[in-house]
Amino acid sequence: MSTLEIRDLHVSVADKAILTGVNLTVRSGQTHAIMGPNGSGKSTLAYAIAGHPKYTVTGGEVLLDGEDLLSMSVDERARAGLFLAMQYPVEVPGVSVSNFLRSAVTAVRGEAPKLREFTKELKTGMDNLSIDAAFAQRNLNEGFSGGEKKRHEILQLELLKPKIAVLDETDSGLDVDALRVVSEGINRFRGSGDTGVLLITHYTRILRYVKPDFVHVFAGGRIVEEGGPELADRLEAEGYERYAKALA
Amino acid sequence: MGLETKPLSTLHEKSSFDLADFEVPTGREEEWRFTPLPRLRGLHNGKAPASGHVVVEVDAAPEVTVETVGRDDPRIGTAYVPRDRVSAQAYSAFEKATVLTVPAQAVASRTTTLTLRGRGQGAAYGHIVVRLEPMAEAVLVLDHRGSAVYADNVEFVVGDGATLKVVSLQDWDDDAVHVSHHHAQLGRDATFRSFVVTLGGDLVRLSPSVSYTAPGGDADLTGLYFVDAGQHLEHRLLVDHSVPNCRSNVEYKGALQGEDAHAVWIGDVIIRVEAEGTDTYEYNRNLILTDGARADSVPNLEILTGEVAGAGHASASGRLDDEHIFYLQARGIPYDEARRLVIRGFFAQVIEKIEIEEIRQRVLAAVEAELEK
Ligand SMILES: Nc1ncnc2c1ncn2[C@@H]1O[C@H](COP(=O)(O)OP(=O)(O)O)[C@@H](O)[C@H]1O
Numbered sequence: 001m002s003t004l005e006i007r008d009l010h011v012s013v014a015d016k017a018i019l020t021g022v023n024l025t026v027r028s029g030q031t032h033a034i035m036g037p038n039g040s041g042k043s044t045l046a047y048a049i050a051g052h053p054k055y056t057v058t059g060g061e062v063l064l065d066g067e068d069l070l071s072m073s074v075d076e077r078a079r080a081g082l083f084l085a086m087q088y089p090v091e092v093p094g095v096s097v098s099n100f101l102r103s104a105v106t107a108v109r110g111e112a113p114k115l116r117e118f119t120k121e122l123k124t125g126m127d128n129l130s131i132d133a134a135f136a137q138r139n140l141n142e143g144f145s146g147g148e149k150k151r152h153e154i155l156q157l158e159l160l161k162p163k164i165a166v167l168d169e170t171d172s173g174l175d176v177d178a179l180r181v182v183s184e185g186i187n188r189f190r191g192s193g194d195t196g197v198l199l200i201t202h203y204t205r206i207l208r209y210v211k212p213d214f215v216h217v218f219a220g221g222r223i224v225e226e227g228g229p230e231l232a233d234r235l236e237a238e239g240y241e242r243y244a245k246a247l248a
Numbered sequence: 249m250g251l252e253t254k255p256l257s258t259l260h261e262k263s264s265f266d267l268a269d270f271e272v273p274t275g276r277e278e279e280w281r282f283t284p285l286p287r288l289r290g291l292h293n294g295k296a297p298a299s300g301h302v303v304v305e306v307d308a309a310p311e312v313t314v315e316t317v318g319r320d321d322p323r324i325g326t327a328y329v330p331r332d333r334v335s336a337q338a339y340s341a342f343e344k345a346t347v348l349t350v351p352a353q354a355v356a357s358r359t360t361t362l363t364l365r366g367r368g369q370g371a372a373y374g375h376i377v378v379r380l381e382p383m384a385e386a387v388l389v390l391d392h393r394g395s396a397v398y399a400d401n402v403e404f405v406v407g408d409g410a411t412l413k414v415v416s417l418q419d420w421d422d423d424a425v426h427v428s429h430h431h432a433q434l435g436r437d438a439t440f441r442s443f444v445v446t447l448g449g450d451l452v453r454l455s456p457s458v459s460y461t462a463p464g465g466d467a468d469l470t471g472l473y474f475v476d477a478g479q480h481l482e483h484r485l486l487v488d489h490s491v492p493n494c495r496s497n498v499e500y501k502g503a504l505q506g507e508d509a510h511a512v513w514i515g516d517v518i519i520r521v522e523a524e525g526t527d528t529y530e531y532n533r534n535l536i537l538t539d540g541a542r543a544d545s546v547p548n549l550e551i552l553t554g555e556v557a558g559a560g561h562a563s564a565s566g567r568l569d570d571e572h573i574f575y576l577q578a579r580g581i582p583y584d585e586a587r588r589l590v591i592r593g594f595f596a597q598v599i600e601k602i603e604i605e606e607i608r609q610r611v612l613a614a615v616e617a618e619l620e621k
């Protein structure tokens with residue numbers, strides 16, 4: 001049983017205040033959707049939790065099972081059980097996918113997996129996500145299509161088995177088939193144990209495959225409305241204009 | 249033999265066997281402005297008598313003839329004429345030269361290794377000639393080790409249709425000074441592959457150059473260097489396209505770390521009026537890992553003909569990318585390991601080009617050792 005608590009979080013980028021007091025608690029077994037217009041600060045929330053150096057926390061706290069995440073380095077947060085699937089995974093030249101995945105799994109599990117078992121685990125994971133075997137030899141995210149990048153993020157999610165996963169627009173740029181494959185991956189992860197998911201999205205379509213328990217509307221750097229799955233349906237029908245007006 | 253000038257290009261101004269044709273550099277000259285002259289220990293001003301020793305050991309493939317010859321051997325100086333003061337100094341001061349010959353059509357059955365081992369105090373001068381007769385093939389390693397103040401000239405004469413692959417490792421002790429010219433002269437349809445790895449030494453200034461005597465020559469020059477605190481590692485490339493339809497590709501990558509680590513890369517390519525159909529590309533990238541390190545990277549492409557197949561250059565020096573490190577750390581990989589992975593990745597493409605497994609492993613291990621520092 002794990003809990004991610006975000007309390008009154010304020011974050012700036014380049015001295016500009018972006019998050020203006022975010023409160024949110026994600027428990028294992030729950031899926032929270034954060035929905036909001038472009039530029040509302042959703043990725044800022046994700047990066048700040050993960051510890052990206054560009055984002056400065058100016059107030060509030062983030063706790064994972066009571067531990068202060070904000071005082072940890074980026075890699076310590078990941079080893080503590082946090083995972084961020086990125087909206088724009090970066091290309092890292094010369095580092096192969098297989099080498100990267102083995103290093104990550106070794107770091108998070110605290111010991112190197114047995115080569116034979118890891119090879120099998122990797123193959124199963126890649127098959128599940130319809131990722132070609134040749135992929136393992138390619139350089140990390142280099143020349144990957146949008147869909148390949150997102151599938152690769154979910155492959156990491158399934159291998160690293162975090163306590164809490166933050167998925168930042170994992171659905172964007174995917175065609176219907178890829179969206180289904182990626183959603184199945186997220187659902188396998190949700191079904192695999194005591195894990196919590198914070199699903200950030202601009203559109204409602206992924207919520208048809210990955211059913212949220214809670215929906216939070218994000219605007220102007222904070223949560224402006226909360227509800228159950230029905231809130232997503234309303235957003236589908238009405239869009240975000242209402243909130244833009246409310247903020248103006 | 250007197251002064252030979254090719255006034256049409258500003259990148260290659262003069263060549264001469266006569267030391268007197270070269271003034272003692274002051275450091276203001278374009279070709280010397282990056283080099284800290286006092287650290288040359290007299291190699292540039294005649295104040296370094298040949299009192300030291302660099303011992304040459306040869307482990308040759310059976311097809312390769314090895315000779316140690318005197319200054320008057322007619323095979324010396326046929327391909328290369330010294331281009332700067334230190335090169336002319338080395339030419340006028342060496343006593344014995346090593347000549348390797350691969351006979352026509354012979355394919356060397358294994359790698360030939362020349363180990364040049366410095367034995368401490370005093371300057372030493374050397375000369376090496378490697379001759380591949382038509383259609384011959386060979387792989388050569390020049391392995392520089394130990395401590396030395398050493399200036400030398402190396403001539404690679406690659407005959408028609410021949411293929412020569414050379415790895416030159418500058419793996420000197422920390423106090424070594426090495427100034428060297430490697431010149432390859434390519435015959436018709438000859439292939440030359442050079443792989444330079446410079447890791448050790450207080451100051452290394454290596455000038456690889458290529459010229460072509462007939463169409464169809466193909467030169468590929470790859471380099472890797474890792475500069476630590478206080479080291480000055482300088483590579484000055486010159487490819488002189490003077491005949492039609494030849495190809496050259498230059499790719500050098502370096503990493504720098506520590507106070508006063510200094511890398512210099514000069515990439516001069518001349519495409520002369522006659523050299524129609526030339527295809528050339530040169531590339532240098534520097535990864536600056538700490539404050540206090542400096543990389544100077546200067547590509548010069550001089551095109552004197554209107555008819556080239558391709559000509560380009562790229563040069564960039566930068567820091568480790570925060571986004572790369574963040575991505576790896578976000579997957580639990582600790583900072584130091586993330587950094588190592590990214591730096592290894594930076595060098596991976598060039599290291600893969602080393603065809604000799606043993607040398608590739610040695611270079612990989614050397615890079616790993618640098619990363620541990
Ligand atoms: N690295 C950055 N530098 C400058 N401004 C940024 C940076 N990242 C985000 N911002 C700004 O912060 C605001 C929120 O951006 P973001 O968190 O990416 O929103 P969302 O993910 O909801 O689209 C935007 O106004 C954006 O321009």
Ligand SMILES: [Mg+2]
Pocket residue numbers: 042043044087168169
């Ligand atoms: Mg975003």
